[in-house]
Amino acid sequence: MASNHHPGSESGSDADELEELECEVQEMAEKIREYRATLPEKLKNTLPSIIAAQRPVFADGLEPGTSGAPNLGQIASDKDALGDQTFQKIHLLKDKMSRNVAAVPIVMKRLKECTSNIDKLDSQNTLIHPVFKRKWTS
Structure with a gap:
């Protein structure tokens, strides 16, 4: 145009x-x-x-465990009932969830820093180069 x-x-x-x-x-x-x-x-x-x-689907009579000290006999029977591959997947999922939960404070800190940087840029009223402006197609 x-x-x-x-x-x-x-x-x-x-x-x-x-x-x-x-x-x-x-x-x-x-x-x-x-x-x-x-x-x-x-x-x-x-x-x-x-x-x-x-x-996950548990074998008959098995229920998800409670939080607290794990019962080693129960863990072994769960592993046998679920199969090694499924047990490993569940264990991997729990590890990933723990890492993600541990990373939340770091991500929130970074988010706050980025937000404050954006607010600082907004308050400066500087000229933004046209290359960085959004092009509207409609």
Whole structure:
């Protein structure tokens, strides 16, 4: 799309662009409000079924263990009942979950740092090079 630059029309195109951006911001705000209203209910409805689908199938009479000191005899019988490969997968999954939970504070700290850096950049009101601006296709 070629743009014609006339000395007097530049402020008009800026106003049009500003109006278009404000309209897009309003649309985004509306989507965010809609997501905030509907997403918790969707999560509440779908999360239990997803978790239930991923829950391992235990042999007859076996139930998931409680937190506390593990019973070594129970672990051996679980391993025999589930098979080595399934037991290893469960063990690997537990290890990954533990590492992910341990990494949450680090990720949150990094997120806060990035957010504060973005806020600092926003408050400086510096000129952003056009290369880094989003190109609208509509």
